[in-house]
Amino acid sequence: MPSPVIELEHIRKSFAMPGGETVAVLDIERFALDEREQVALTGQSGSGKSTLLHVISGIMRPDAGRVRVAGHDITRLGEAATDRLRADTLGLVFQQFNLLPGFTALENVLVAMSFGSAKPDRWRAADLLASVGLTHRLHHKPGELSIGQQQRVAVARALANRPRVILADEPTASIDTAHQDQVIDLLTTTCAEHDVALLVVTHSPEVAARFPKRLRLEDFNRAAVHHG
């Protein structure tokens, strides 16, 4: 039986509004993602999808509850240790790709490697880019790449430190429908090839339909039900 690579228990997260009001965004009893599992997480706008990813990745701390990533309870770790764990075990793919504009495709991957425990490896970075079909674009900056190519760089960068999980936040939101399938194919295939679990957050039913396992945030986030 596969063990969970991500486990959330009794998570609560709320934000204080300017008027002094507190708005609960997450109230999750339990959530888990198994090794090599590929899951699409859907939810309405404002249902807390991005907040959930931030809590899982340790970018944001929950008000209560426990977050275990690759067996480590990150709510008990210090900030630097959480950063290191994030660099080593999680790969992030953002909606706007968020590539560093002054760096080439190869350097974007190398920058990610430089924050992990392993020594940055130029050859491996080039191999990763080659595996997503960018052999001839290693030294191009993001501005010189097409949207699809930028997305590929983002996927290669997410794999830089041999992560256990890739968290993708609306990876198809800023691209046209024709390219959405290509991106999802790239993510699912690459993750399968590298034995990496994949959690894709999307608001698109079409994208979610491409995944064997689909979850609606409203189904397990009581704050989303209450709020949404």
Added chain:
Amino acid sequence: MSLFGIAWRTIRQRLLTSGLTALSLALGVALVVATLVIGDVVTQAFKSGSGLGYNMIVGAKGSPLQLVLNSVYLISKPIENIPWTFYEEFLPATARPDGVAGTFAGSVQTAVPICMGDYFRSYRVVGTSAAYFDRLTYGGGGPPRLPRWLVRLLGQSTAAAAPRPFAFSAGRNFRDDEFFGGVLGSEVAARLGLRVGDPFAPTHGADDGLVHDPFTVTGILARTDTPVDRGVYVNMEGFYLQEGHAKPVEGAAPAAGSAPGTPAPLPREQREVTAILVETVSLPGLPAELTAMALKTQLNEGRDGQAAEPIREISVLLGLFVRPLELLLLLVTTLVVIVSAIGILVSMVGSALERSRDVAVMRALGARRSQVLATVLIEAVIIALGGGLAGWALGHVLVGAIGPLITTNAGVSATLLSAAPTAELLLVPFLIGLAILAALLPALAAYRTDVAKWLG
């Protein structure tokens, strides 16, 4: 990729902004370096005069400072001339026509006359005797220019330099019987391209004055880093024979001629000197200063002339003009540095704001806050070093460019290679410290970047 690599990439990404910041810093540093070097060169030039081979200058009554500036530094105008007979009062019996020792001869070790008023292509011409280079010395008394610890590190002596006799890089001193022989200071020879054996004709009173008979270069002095480098020294016997140099005296026999060869010297009664460089004697059991003090009092109480102590006048000059000037320059320098630091601060704040999203992305990729902080600081140090070194070089180019102007107006030699070693050595670490200080605010802003906010 190292943090240095990331910082370097970020600089290249913002090449225009980073370049402009470095440029503004470079201009500030250039101004600072030029100010420091010129200030140092001026001070050193005046201090270099303190190691003279004489401790007293005797000249016409007037400003003692003017007498020193004119006689030692070859700037300002001569006060007036003093009679030859007054000069003879400093000579021993053997050097006088009457065979009787002069009034002051007992207190004098060496007395060298100088006559001024002519120029050769903007350089001062000094008529003197061979004793100037045979008996006088230079370079003593000045403190080492580098800090003692650095001097030790370089394996040099920390002791003040001892007075040295004049040396010739080419040729030799003129003999007293070579009426039309001349010696050139190293700078004069280098600038004007003159060599031993070349003729040169001084002009009377100014560059465009009456052209005198030519003298011949017998020797070129080795560099002394003193005002002597800027002097043209001719045999005063030849000097006296030039038109307008003989004091008009009724009944005096006219000069036999001024053509090179064996001309008759100018009669004594028609001679005058501008100043006498005197080294006082140390009387048995008494310090030399006491002899000098007594001689000075005696001379200043008389009607024929005044005595000035060059070191005292130089100290007064430094206290009155050079030190306040240094203070003013230091103030300007400080303001320039502060403006440069604000420039770095503004640029780095702009940089931090511009790349908040990039910082957030790096943090999301696992960069620790300390790594982000270090990257911003490294970026500031690179800009400070780049701008600082460029400014340092530019400062020296600036000094080299305005050097001739300084030489003409202040009588001080300033070139591309002139340096204020101590201040310049301290400048680079100071700039790096300042850059780090200025970058701290934006670095802390990057350190505290709200990752979730920027990732949306």
